[in-house]
Amino acid sequence: MTGSHGRTVRDLRRGNRSAVLQRLYFGGPMSRQELGPVTGLSSGSVSNVVGELVADGLLEEAGVVDSDGGRPRTLLRVAPGSAHMIGVDVGETRVRVELFDLTLTELARTELPLQPRGCYDVGPIVDHVRTGIAAVLAEAGVGTDRLLGVGIGVPGIVERDAPGGTVVHGQTIGWDAVPLEALLRATGALPEEVPYLIDNGARTLGQAEMWFGAGRGAREAVVVLFGSGVGASLVTDGSPEGGSTDGTPLEWGHLTVSVRGRRCRCGALGCLEAYTGAESLLARWAERGGSAGEVQDEEEALAVLLAHGVAGDPVAVEVLEETAEYLGAGLSDLINLFQPERILIGGWAGLMLGPYILPSVRAHARRYSLRHPADRVSIDLGSLGPDAVTVGAATLPLSAFFTTGGRRPVPAPATEPPGWHASLATRGGAAGR
Template sequence: MAGRSGRTVRDLRRANRTAVLQRLYFDGPLSRFELGPATGLSSGSVSNVVADLVADGLVEEAGSVGSDGGRPRTLLRVAPASGHLIGVDVGETRVRVELFDLTLTELARAERPLTQQSPDVEAVVGHIHEGVAEVLDRAGLPPGRLLGAGIGVPGIVEHTPDLGAVVHGQTIGWDAVPLEALLRSGSPLPDTVPYLIDNGAKTLGQAEMWFGAGRGARNAVV
């Protein structure tokens, strides 16, 4: 059923879940009391959303904190094992692949050297495939459990409708390389797991804004 805004109850539920998960992910652990003003949701909505997320295994309790004259407030956090991510850094001298849980705790790492000044595209793709398979094997994690693989590359990344991410990297001698399509071919990951490819400097800047020196700021120079 859609309301006046055209949003259905399902849309509203999804938006509320997203709001709570985002705040717990970036600012948690938080109590239900703190989640209200942080998300703009009513206390009743927060309680319902949290109950659903706990039942789905996405959120868990993380201790308690005292309150002003009342009962201690239970702290909540995103459940670390409820999802996993892979990060790939393609540098000028090496390819690094890391596996993380949802709290960004590193679970496994693989690294492959690049010996040529202008790394061969096929070699880089092969290193990424091998590294992804290696970290998953070390952690004993099925590929389908991944939420996605983020890849930072040197160069400008163009997102196209037919080939996906295409890399223009003058410093490494890449000219319109359809990296996403090449990675998907022969990938150890199922098609349901996305490759998210962007310029390495941009991914570094985003990480600093989310979790590093730029946290809480509107703008930062990296």
């Protein structure tokens, strides 16, 4: 049955389930009586939807509260163990895989280093993801029957509607139209009904910070991913109540900040990433005589550089201050172009260097920006720590969960062609003999 606006009864029911789940998920435990006003549903609709969700195991009781002059009210909440998600961060130095329950409590994790540093051959990375999925499921003793999906954050441009599944264009890591979804599916790590949901790592970071971190409450923000390289995500609707965040990945690291400048790993000259990424910091420090000694891991090497800077080593201080100025100048472009309310800096390198360079970054961003947008923006660090990309990746299947009203998509049944197909094929074969 279809309504006047083309919505079926099934669509309406799915929308009602989604509204109730999202309010309970982001608003905390509520009673049936409270759910009506905040969802816009009638008491009868709330009762029906809650009954369905409780029967499906997605909601559970969370205690009782007294009401004014009436019977005590039972509070409801989303049942944490009713579903699971996996988040994967294909990072610059390692692949991190984490298993979460429905409320994003971590149940298991594993990290698989990329060796040698910066090796982005797709075969080993696909194998890392496959191995990581198996490891976290085994560690937690969880099967795939309640697994909503695997969200994966990757560097580069993600083409989700490509024929055959999601394709990744990662120029800086040597990925040219890599059919990542098809490669992962071919491993057989998961049943066909469990989806792989792939997106840009900066966008997954942005969604995590806007839903659960320092971006909560902001409608317009830019979230920066500062690791070996740099990227950003523009968020124009940060409200989680819609089930997803309207975020646009920005290849911000490849803005030209110095004509005929340093060679970027994308091949161009003068990109912002050639002056601000951790890889660039360490290269520029080495060019000026600095050294991290025998340390090979990029994160450990950057920690050594930072320690030299804090200790007052003039070369390290110079490199860090130069980085802060380039980063501030790069942020000024985002401020002037998009006029966001907030800028949040995350990523392992951003969180490591932030306490040391953030005041300088703010000062340079303000100096290079137009006064009016600079006066209304705040620049801070993300609050979710170095795992934020993984958490954000796990929100990809969580978003789909909300969109479907908590129902797992059912694969379309295999269909046989009409009988005349076989008949004509038989005739054609006979004619050819």
